[in-house]
Structures are given as structure tokens and as C-alpha cells.
Amino acid sequence: EAGVTQFPSHSVIEKGQTVTLRCDPISGHDNLYWYRRVMGKEIKFLLHFVKESKQDESGMPNNRFLAERTGGTYSTLKVQPAELEDSGVYFCASSQDRVWWTEAFFGQGTRLTVV
């Protein structure tokens, strides 16, 4: 069974450009999460989808970040325009049920560098 897959693995963009990160969850997992780790800091929650609906987006830093999950399958996280402080590793995770009932599986992450 394929795990959580994220694209691209690495992205280097200039300040002001747009970047779109993609996450393919494990098939059948209704719950999809985005987290990120900025340099020297702990991993922090961004948002949670249940199917195509945003269940919790309290961790989204500002309106330059837009997450979508069309059809309840893969998800995209767009950063527009990117700023230097957006650099970090963005993780996606998926779970079959709520995280206190079942395990969440993480992707390998997308390392975003804004120069």
C-alpha cells in the first residue's frame, strides 16, 4: 500500500513568487493534515481536512496560504506571494479516523526555500 506522497521534495523560489505543494494521502483516508517546521522551531499544525471540508484551519499563518482538497482526495497548499519566513519543511499527514483513535501517517515532506 502506498504511503503519503508529497510533491515536490524540494522547491527553491524567489520572494514574491508562487509555489504549490501537493499531498496525496493514503487511499481511503478521510482526514488530511498539513504541518510545517520552520528552521530551529518545532513542527506546527497548519490545518485539517475531513474529506473536502476544512475542519480546522486555525494554524494557517496568514491569507497568503491557501489549502484545497478537491473531491476529498489529494490536497494542495499554495503560498502566494512567498516570503522569506515561509521557508521550512511542509509535512502532510493522513489518517483513517480522528488522530486519537488511529495512527496518522506522515509524508516525507517538502523542503521549501524562499530566497
Added chain:
Amino acid sequence: TQLLEQSPQFLSIQEGENLTVYCNSSSVFSSLQWYRQEPGEGPVLLVTVVTGGEVKKLKRLTFQFGDARKDSSLHITAAQPGDTGLYLCAGGPEADTDKLIFGTGTRLQVFP
């Protein structure tokens, strides 16, 4: 804001030694998870503890949740080079959310 402090931040030991990693907070968590992360990969769940005072063992790893559900520890017996990695605790979820609060991490290096 709930925070989880891990100590030590870095740990370098020889194969065969024992070690303990601590995860502390002033907040109460409904559960506590431990993950291990290797370079270029995402965190992988090791264990979830949900009851105050709970102890779980996974081969040479022993996990304990504090009685007050504010802290946890991970003890590794006879560490091996394969135990090398970043260990993360994560508390949660917060009430009515699925948000996990991650700790600051402990980077472990086990030398042969």
C-alpha cells in the same frame, strides 16, 4: 498556548548505553505520542499513551505518561546505531480538534 519542551536537545552515546528523553509541559494533554524521524522522511509513530501513569514497552523502548498527563519519558535500553534519529513527542489533540502539539525534539546519535 500549549508547549512541549524536550530534553536533552542533543544526545550522543555509545552503543550499549541506556538513555532517557523527557517531554514536559505545564498543560494537560488528552494523549501523548512519540515519533521517530529520520533524515528526508516524515515522523513515524512509535507509540500513543492515553492514561496517566501508563507505561508501554516496544522492544528496548519504554514509554511512560506522567500521572498528571503533563509529561512523558522515553527510555531506551542498550541503544543501537539503528536507534539514531530525531525523537519527537506530540501532545493532543486539543479539545474539539485534531491538532497535535509537537515537542522541540531530541536528536539522538548512537555510535558503534
